[in-house]
Amino acid sequence: MSSTVLQEDRSSAMWEVTTRVIVYAAIGAALYGVLAFFSILIPGTANVSVRPAFAIVTFFGFAFGPIVGFFTGFVGNMIADQISGWGLLTSWNWSLANGLVGLLAGVFGVWLASSISNRLLRAAVASAAAIVIGFLFVFTDIWLGTADDASVALTANYLPVVVSNLIASVILTPILVAAWDPIQESMGR
Amino acid sequence: MNVAPRYLGRGSWLARRDPRVLLVSLALFVFTVVQVWDLRILLVLAAVAAVYYRSAAIPFEAVRVQWAYIGFFITFVVVVNTLITGGELRGYTEDELHVLFHLPLFGTPISAESLTYAIAQFLRFGSMAAVGLPIAYAIAPGDIGPAFARLGVPYKFAYAMELTFRFIPSLGADMQTTIDAQRLRGYEWEKRGRTPVGKLTRTVPLITPVTMNAIVGAEDTIDAMDLRGFGTQRRTWLRQLAYDAVDRAVLAGFVGLLVVVTYLSFTGRTDLWVPEVLISLAEG
Numbered sequence: 001m002s003s004t005v006l007q008e009d010r011s012s013a014m015w016e017v018t019t020r021v022i023v024y025a026a027i028g029a030a031l032y033g034v035l036a037f038f039s040i041l042i043p044g045t046a047n048v049s050v051r052p053a054f055a056i057v058t059f060f061g062f063a064f065g066p067i068v069g070f071f072t073g074f075v076g077n078m079i080a081d082q083i084s085g086w087g088l089l090t091s092w093n094w095s096l097a098n099g100l101v102g103l104l105a106g107v108f109g110v111w112l113a114s115s116i117s118n119r120l121l122r123a124a125v126a127s128a129a130a131i132v133i134g135f136l137f138v139f140t141d142i143w144l145g146t147a148d149d150a151s152v153a154l155t156a157n158y159l160p161v162v163v164s165n166l167i168a169s170v171i172l173t174p175i176l177v178a179a180w181d182p183i184q185e186s187m188g189r
Numbered sequence: 190m191n192v193a194p195r196y197l198g199r200g201s202w203l204a205r206r207d208p209r210v211l212l213v214s215l216a217l218f219v220f221t222v223v224q225v226w227d228l229r230i231l232l233v234l235a236a237v238a239a240v241y242y243r244s245a246a247i248p249f250e251a252v253r254v255q256w257a258y259i260g261f262f263i264t265f266v267v268v269v270n271t272l273i274t275g276g277e278l279r280g281y282t283e284d285e286l287h288v289l290f291h292l293p294l295f296g297t298p299i300s301a302e303s304l305t306y307a308i309a310q311f312l313r314f315g316s317m318a319a320v321g322l323p324i325a326y327a328i329a330p331g332d333i334g335p336a337f338a339r340l341g342v343p344y345k346f347a348y349a350m351e352l353t354f355r356f357i358p359s360l361g362a363d364m365q366t367t368i369d370a371q372r373l374r375g376y377e378w379e380k381r382g383r384t385p386v387g388k389l390t391r392t393v394p395l396i397t398p399v400t401m402n403a404i405v406g407a408e409d410t411i412d413a414m415d416l417r418g419f420g421t422q423r424r425t426w427l428r429q430l431a432y433d434a435v436d437r438a439v440l441a442g443f444v445g446l447l448v449v450v451t452y453l454s455f456t457g458r459t460d461l462w463v464p465e466v467l468i469s470l471a472e473g
Contacts, residue, residue, distance in 0.1 A: 019414045022345050026352035027360075027407045031354070035358045035396060054394040060235055071346070075353055082325045084258050089219050090317045144223050145313070147363065148270050148279055154268050172396065179397050183405060 008169055022099075025071035028060035032076025033083060051080075054165045055172030057098055058127035059122040061105030062173060063180055069102025093140040099138065101165075103136030105173075119175040119181065127169040135162050198327030201246035207436045208328045208336035214241070218320045222313050224454040227462040228305060231312040237446065238316035245323035252322065263314045265307040267307045270299060278302050280460070287463075287471035299466035310460065329352055335426040344424045352410070360403055367399050 035053030055074065061069020077098040082088045089095075108126035116122040138161065139153050147153035198204040203211065225231055249256075278286065278300075286300035294460070328336070334351030340342050371394050414420075432440075453459050 016347055019418075019419050022349045022403070022419075023352065023407045023411045023414065024355055025346075026349045027403050029349075029353040030356035031400060031403055032215075034357060034364060034401065049224050052396060054213060055396070058428050059400070065354050075350065079353065079357070082321070084255065085330060086259060086318065086321075088321050088324050089215050090314065090321055133429060145226070146266060148277070152270055167386060171386070171389060174392065175393060175395060179401055180404065183401060184196065187405070187408070 006144055014106060014143065014160070015067065017067060021067055024060065025068045028064070028068055029079060030074030031059070031089040032037045032056045032072055033079030036076070036080035036083075039144075052168050052172060053080075054098075055127075055176060055187055057102040058105040058130060058169040058173045059123075059176040059180075061102035062123050063177060064106070066103040066106030069097040069104075069106040071104035072099075074099030087184045091146075093144060094138060097135050097137035100137055104130035104134050109177045117147060120177055123173045123177045124170045127173045130147075131162055131165050131169060135165070139142035195250050195251070195326065196329060197247045198323060199246040199329075201239070201244060201327060203245040203323050204327040204329070206439065207430050208435045209340055209430060210432070210439050212336060212340060213440060214443045215317075215320050215324060217440075217447050219317055220315055221443075221447045221450045222449050224290065225313070225459045226306070226309050226465065227459050228309055228312070229462060230453070230459060231309055231316070234446070235312045235316045235319075240321040242319040242323065245327040247322065247326045250325070255322065259315065259318045263311050265453040266314070267310045269305055270310075271299070271307065278306055278461075288416055289318050289467070289471050300330050300369065301463050301471045303464045304467060305461060320451050329385075332428060332430075335428045335430055336423075338426060339430050348419075348424065356373060356403075360399070361404055363400050364395065367395055367402075371395065 032053055035056060037053050057069060058072040060072040074095050077095040078088045078092075081091060081095070105126050108129050109117050109122065112126055114126060135158060138157050139145035139150070141145075141153050141157055142150060147157055196204075218234075222231075222234055225234065244267055277283070286298065286302050288298045288300045289304065291298050331351075333354050334347050336347075337350045338347035342350070376394050450459065
């Protein structure tokens, strides 16, 4: 089978909604919600905290596809906000941004397969690109009134969240992929 | 480690409502509130939110930490916005601001307008949190899946929502077990590193095993669902949901609020309103 055909197979398979996708999505969202307990507020930002658990979003997107990634980020962030008391939908645009990052991590993971053969490096690159692009959605804070203007949205929201999540994901996602790959192989999945 | 939201509002007036009412009401309320900066309207919306929250009968002692967190977060948002913008406000030139005083050290001017804006932020986020909290505490855990399904979410994703809430307590317990196991090996997660990377690497011995265990453990759930034919045809739910007259009245109330506020917003009557007393304080 040629690499182009393989690529097309991967691209179409990543949008299938199977039982496995549903369960992994639920596990990912619950894990993100639970592990977000480890949050450290970044001094000098508007409501941005370092969540090492953010790597769960990029890992689930990369390892199990964009649908799982989107659900993990979107629902997981809502649950983390709800558990902390902030409210399920109070920062709905941030939940959507988290979801977009998970979705893009899955998409980039497949797209980059032909250009980056090292899976761990690919996980790091796909996560980084997904974070930089996905979190652009937090600029909707200007419309919602959480950020006074574009400079606040950039300096207090976008840059801190991107930097902190880049650090978390670029380090932790490859570690999780490295831990998962042998387990996946032994399970025959 | 108990991270699962508890059903604290059990038996309350709000908990007796169709669970869809709580979800739809929150969505309607959020889109209502984000249009408003006028303190007078925000006070009305805050009163509505307070009555709604009280109807869930959630004991304050049980959610004290959550309210403290909300208060801290809103304060943080307001302070940072004020500092970064240097006291400037959208829609106001520097000459139009009525400066009350300057912040010590920073020199940021605090005006009647920025103070009003800060109070508005408190009311906006406080109201949204008050309407949002009952979702965690006044919806029966078993009603989450059917509620989302009946709201039009594809049944597979509605089931994923229900599964998520079911997994939370067991994953919380797994995390506590992992913390205890790692502690026996000399690992103390409380001792975090000083730098962001240090803090991050301290969490690796927790996040990795908890995540891998969860994924491996999920295989049993996947097999069980496959064996029961999940996904082969449209799923039905044992729990039947139906709006009663009170549910419809509550929803109509929130729809009414949204319509009125949207009309006021389009006619320019939801912009920041500064109390005369603050302006006279600045001028006096």
